[in-house]
Amino acid sequence: MPKPAEKSTVKKTPKAKTIGAQPENPAQLIVDGKVADNQWNLLPLTGEEEVSADNLVAGKIILPASVWLALREALQDRKQEIGVWLDSDETADLIGEYAGELPLIAAHFPAFTDGRGFTAARLLRERYGFTGEMRAVGNFIRDQLSYLTRCGFNAFAFQGEQPLSALTESLRDFSDSYQAAVDQPLPIHRRRALA
Amino acid sequence: MYRYDEQDHKLIRERVAQFRGQTERYLAGELSEEEFLPLRLQNGLYVQRLAPMLRIAVPYGLMNSTQVRRLAHITRKYDKGYAHFTTRQNVQLNWPNLEDVPDILAELAEVEMHAVQTSGNCIRNTTTDQFAGVAADELVDPRPYCELIRQWSTFHPEFAFLPRKFKIAVCGTDEDRAAIRAHDIGVQIVKNDQGETGFQVFVGGGLGRTPILGVAIRDFLPETHLLSYLEAIVRVYNQLGRRDNKFKARIKILVKAMGPEEFARRVEAEWEQIKDGADELTVEAIQWAKRFFPEQPYKTFKAGHGEAVLRDQAGGDKAFARWLERNTFPHRVEGYQAVTLSTKPTGIPPGDVTDRQLEAIADLSDEFSFGEVRVTHEQNVVLADVEQEKLFALWQAARKHGFATPNIGTLTDMICCPGGDYCSLANAKSIPVAEAIQRKFDDLDYLYDLGDLDLNISGCMNACGHHHIGHIGILGVDKKGEEFYQVQLGGSANQDASLGKVLGPSFSRDEMPATIGKILDVFVENRQPEEFFIDTYKRIGLQPFKERVYAKAS
Numbered sequence: 001m002p003k004p005a006e007k008s009t010v011k012k013t014p015k016a017k018t019i020g021a022q023p024e025n026p027a028q029l030i031v032d033g034k035v036a037d038n039q040w041n042l043l044p045l046t047g048e049e050e051v052s053a054d055n056l057v058a059g060k061i062i063l064p065a066s067v068w069l070a071l072r073e074a075l076q077d078r079k080q081e082i083g084v085w086l087d088s089d090e091t092a093d094l095i096g097e098y099a100g101e102l103p104l105i106a107a108h109f110p111a112f113t114d115g116r117g118f119t120a121a122r123l124l125r126e127r128y129g130f131t132g133e134m135r136a137v138g139n140f141i142r143d144q145l146s147y148l149t150r151c152g153f154n155a156f157a158f159q160g161e162q163p164l165s166a167l168t169e170s171l172r173d174f175s176d177s178y179q180a181a182v183d184q185p186l187p188i189h190r191r192r193a194l195a
Numbered sequence: 196m197y198r199y200d201e202q203d204h205k206l207i208r209e210r211v212a213q214f215r216g217q218t219e220r221y222l223a224g225e226l227s228e229e230e231f232l233p234l235r236l237q238n239g240l241y242v243q244r245l246a247p248m249l250r251i252a253v254p255y256g257l258m259n260s261t262q263v264r265r266l267a268h269i270t271r272k273y274d275k276g277y278a279h280f281t282t283r284q285n286v287q288l289n290w291p292n293l294e295d296v297p298d299i300l301a302e303l304a305e306v307e308m309h310a311v312q313t314s315g316n317c318i319r320n321t322t323t324d325q326f327a328g329v330a331a332d333e334l335v336d337p338r339p340y341c342e343l344i345r346q347w348s349t350f351h352p353e354f355a356f357l358p359r360k361f362k363i364a365v366c367g368t369d370e371d372r373a374a375i376r377a378h379d380i381g382v383q384i385v386k387n388d389q390g391e392t393g394f395q396v397f398v399g400g401g402l403g404r405t406p407i408l409g410v411a412i413r414d415f416l417p418e419t420h421l422l423s424y425l426e427a428i429v430r431v432y433n434q435l436g437r438r439d440n441k442f443k444a445r446i447k448i449l450v451k452a453m454g455p456e457e458f459a460r461r462v463e464a465e466w467e468q469i470k471d472g473a474d475e476l477t478v479e480a481i482q483w484a485k486r487f488f489p490e491q492p493y494k495t496f497k498a499g500h501g502e503a504v505l506r507d508q509a510g511g512d513k514a515f516a517r518w519l520e521r522n523t524f525p526h527r528v529e530g531y532q533a534v535t536l537s538t539k540p541t542g543i544p545p546g547d548v549t550d551r552q553l554e555a556i557a558d559l560s561d562e563f564s565f566g567e568v569r570v571t572h573e574q575n576v577v578l579a580d581v582e583q584e585k586l587f588a589l590w591q592a593a594r595k596h597g598f599a600t601p602n603i604g605t606l607t608d609m610i611c612c613p614g615g616d617y618c619s620l621a622n623a624k625s626i627p628v629a630e631a632i633q634r635k636f637d638d639l640d641y642l643y644d645l646g647d648l649d650l651n652i653s654g655c656m657n658a659c660g661h662h663h664i665g666h667i668g669i670l671g672v673d674k675k676g677e678e679f680y681q682v683q684l685g686g687s688a689n690q691d692a693s694l695g696k697v698l699g700p701s702f703s704r705d706e707m708p709a710t711i712g713k714i715l716d717v718f719v720e721n722r723q724p725e726e727f728f729i730d731t732y733k734r735i736g737l738q739p740f741k742e743r744v745y746a747k748a749s
Contacts, residue, residue, distance in 0.1 A: 190473065
């Protein structure tokens with residue numbers, strides 16, 4: 001299993017990059033097919049991070065991956081309330097086998113047409129043994145719910161005003177599938193050949 | 196051919212229901228234009244210059260007569276009574292109403308058809324040789340692998356929002372009749388020294404505004420690893436392909452920027468992780484897929500009998516002899532031949548057929564070819580399994596329906612995109628150029644003397660008409676709001692694939708037939724016996740053509 005990128009020292013600021021649109025933090029979301037209150041506070045990337053383990057807000061928080069990588073060691077005793085979010089240009093191997101110790105990972109969709117998060121979730125689930133809450137954040141749309149679910153997402157934090165309980169209908173657009181994915185370990189060709 | 200089971204039917208029905216809901220939400224204003232766009236594209240629906248356009252999938256070009264009859268019915272009921280065969284072996288309707296599309300898809304689903312992923316930034320319909328399974332020079336029938344790829348790629352949850360469209364082609368012969376190196380992935384079936392089947396895998400080919408031929412990143416992939424290797428390639432692309440500029444988003448740009456060696460290294464590293472996982476094809480799965488493409492119930496004929504009959508008939512009828520020479524193709528089974536029905540008589544947009552013609556195709560396939568039909572990437576129709584003794588009867592019937600123009604492989608058998616007459620992307624019209632050229636070169640003896648010659652026309656640099664790989668390629672360009680045409684020479688789609696070179700400054704539409712005439716004159720004057728246009732071009736180069744075409748009148 002590939003090792004995650006090692007960070008030797010705690011840096012105060014993440015590597016310089018253009019700060020794009022940041023995911024919102026809605027009050028409610030869909031988790032495991034039901035509408036639920038959002039227990040987690042997603043901290044956006046501001047570009048002026050001066051965070052350390054000491055000045056982080058209390059409670060359940062979702063840190064930008066770059067910030068979390070820098071503070072991971074120092075946050076060992078808060079492990080159960082620290083989640084991580086990946087931006088769409090950050091790949092799953094950035095978290096790698098640390099995935100196993102995280103309660104929540106979010107993947108950001110800056111635009112719903114940006115499909116990198118689908119691969120990130122699948123790899124976290126299938127390769128890096130992630131079993132916690134896999135949350136979609138940002139601008140994905142309801143019509144993607146069935147594919148997102150197949151790739152291992154089980155939580156959906158829609159942005160803006162959304163009739164959440166109506167959206168859950170789209171989770172059931174398909175009742176079967178051709179390929180193997182997180183929800184179905186056997187592709188149809190194997191199931192048919194066995195039949 | 197492949198037949199749906201209950202699982203296929205269920206999946207396609209659920210897709211139709213999903214799209215019906217999306218269309219209703221769009222029409223009710225609940226789904227924005229921007230959000231509806233990729234959803235409708237992935238169901239084959241474009242919004243074009245004059246009306247929506249629906250692209251219906253014909254997996255690897257294969258249909259049965261029931262499906263063809265249903266297409267005829269759909270063109271009558273929902274459209275203007277004609278359809279268009281595309282260069283990706285699909286079928287397009289030019290005039291459906293957006294509100295009717297869910298009903299059209301439901302009618303298609305009843306006959307095991309759909310329009311899934313015929314557009315959009317996802318894995319498109321897989322294409323192959325139109326003579327798959329019957330070609331005498333075939334190593335292994337590619338169709339079972341195409342079907343496995345179809346199922347793997349259909350509704351692939353991870354790869355529905357790629358950086359850009361993604362096309363795969365498979366070829367089972369040495370002579371590449373599927374233009375595999377012009378695809379994002381080209382799969383060439385090969386055998387190793389032990390006689391085992393496997394694949395040579397090309398990646399990063401594509402036409403469009405940056406035409407590139409695919410490069411081989413693996414010379415022998417064991418057949419059980421086909422899907423896992425495809426998955427590894429698309430996964431690397433999905434993560435690393437550019438998304439900031441749609442003109443640089445195809446996999447070819449990534450492969451070029453990264454270098455094929457580095458790209459191959461990343462694919463292999465990803466594949467190592469998944470190759471023995473669930474996507475590995477079991478021997479049983481491959482056998483299962485092969486069962487759908489069994490040997491047809493061929494009759495046994497005495498060696499040479501069919502040829503003798505044909506010689507006789509051809510001897511007494513020059514027109515039949517011409518058709519036999521140009522529009523039929525050798526079959527691996529004694530006594531059979533494959534027939535190409537030409538959709539390119541002069542004056543009809545290449546690839547267009549009426550509802551009546553579709554029904555005629557269905558009838559002819561039932562009578563002469565086990566009820567199966569193939570669409571070719573040259574936009575014609577193939578009946579693959581015709582008894583030699585019945586070719587004369589088929590020819591007469593084909594003539595009646597307007598399919599017997601004996602021009603297959605010649606100058607007038609052009610590939611041509613719909614162009615500015617229909618397409619909102621086009622810079623220029625392409626159909627009138629095709630027609631003007633067909634009118635100028637309507638002397639069959641001259642066409643036959645020229646021999647095999649691919650002329651491909653695209654109305655813009657998106658290259659739907661594959662102009663880069665035509666021996667003569669024509670590209671519509673916009674010059675200050677006026678339509679002009681650039682000419683390229685020396686492209687080829689075959690195993691010695693090459694991209695055409697631009698001849699020089701572009702021409703007005705009126706100048707095009709005469710320009711093509713000058714190019715052909717240079718060929719005829721310089722050719723050596725047995726040379727086709729592409730051979731002469733490769734020997735003498737661009738310069739002699741350039742000098743003639745741009746010579747100042749003296």
